[in-house]
Amino acid sequence: MEYEQIYQGNMVEIFRIADYFYFRRANLPVREQCNGAFIVSDTEVFIVDAPPGGIEMACEVENLFHKPLAGLFLTHGHTDHVNGLAPFLERELTVFCNYRLLSYLAPEDKKYRAHFIGVDGTLKLHLAGDVDVELRTLNDVAHSKGDMFVRIPKLGIICTGDCVVEPQTAYFHGADIRSWIYSLRKLADEKGKYVLAGHGPSLFPYSYIGEFADYLSVIEKCARICFMRFHPELLDRINEERFANVTTDEVKVLIEDFFSEGSQDVLFLEGKAGKEDARRTVRMVLWELIREWIR
Numbered sequence: 272m273e274y275e276q277i278y279q280g281n282m283v284e285i286f287r288i289a290d291y292f293y294f295r296r297a298n299l300p301v302r303e304q305c306n307g308a309f310i311v312s313d314t315e316v317f318i319v320d321a322p323p324g325g326i327e328m329a330c331e332v333e334n335l336f337h338k339p340l341a342g343l344f345l346t347h348g349h350t351d352h353v354n355g356l357a358p359f360l361e362r363e364l365t366v367f368c369n370y371r372l373l374s375y376l377a378p379e380d381k382k383y384r385a386h387f388i389g390v391d392g393t394l395k396l397h398l399a400g401d402v403d404v405e406l407r408t409l410n411d412v413a414h415s416k417g418d419m420f421v422r423i424p425k426l427g428i429i430c431t432g433d434c435v436v437e438p439q440t441a442y443f444h445g446a447d448i449r450s451w452i453y454s455l456r457k458l459a460d461e462k463g464k465y466v467l468a469g470h471g472p473s474l475f476p477y478s479y480i481g482e483f484a485d486y487l488s489v490i491e492k493c494a495r496i497c498f499m500r501f502h503p504e505l506l507d508r509i510n511e512e513r514f515a516n517v518t519t520d521e522v523k524v525l526i527e528d529f530f531s532e533g534s535q536d537v538l539f540l541e542g543k544a545g546k547e548d549a550r551r552t553v554r555m556v557l558w559e560l561i562r563e564w565i566r
């Protein structure tokens with residue numbers, strides 16, 4: 272990455288993208304941390320996401336920027352993005368998240384020093400030093416029910432959380448892949464320069480959003496083919512119960528058979544994510560389709 276590295280430690284690297292925006296590249300396999308960011312105004316600092324051990328980001332803020340930490344923007348509620356939140360809540364700061372996460376992250380019966388703001392739609396913040404931040408939630412479930420994008424319009428950067436990630440880290444539990452693809456296609460049509468993905472080694476060009484939507488579309492197509500092969504006779508909904516009894520072994524065999532055919536879609540997915548993760552992603556989406564059917 273061509274950006275200046277200003278910090279390295281704890282399997283974390285921090286890069287300066289602009290005076291007011293820093294990319295925090297973290298380690299997922301070992302430390303279970305998502306990527307993050309620092310938004311630095313003239314008077315204070317905001318951080319994007321609170322991964323496990325994320326309170327170290329408060330030290331990073333102090334040591335690198337010498338300004339108080341004013342708040343956090345959470346891209347969604349999965350553990351690798353919010354499990355480090357608790358120690359932040361003992362501080363005087365503001366947590367911005369999708370309003371759907373409020374009852375989960377900030378149950379009413381608990382007391383915090385931190386203040387929560389649930390975002391529903393678009394919220395624009397104007398920070399000291401002419402730094403604009405735009406927070407935006409989606410109407411529907413996409414990667415998760417609590418997705419929120421963090422945009423820095425002046426830089427053309429959007430922090431997408433895990434709505435966009437490097438292919439092998441895509442995660443589908445609780446996702447609605449159709450509306451996810453739809454939301455990404457709409458986003459891809461907007462203007463932008465870079466994507467700060469929830470997981471990945473560097474910033475992606477904005478065009479990666481469209482590429483990632485294409486990738487998801489192929490995963491969805493493959494999962495649907497597997498779903499139909501599983502029980503073609505069930506398409507008339509007569510044997511709903513059968514789906515409730517699907518076993519992990521059955522799914523594994525089916526996916527393996529499907530991949531062994533080596534179709535163009537299979538080769539495409541393996542080329543993007545590698546053999547193992549290509550299978551995992553289709554398997555996860557297939558399970559989501561099965562759950563949807565049982566529901």
Ligand SMILES: [Zn+2]
Pocket residue numbers: 305349351352433469470
């Ligand atoms: Zn993640």
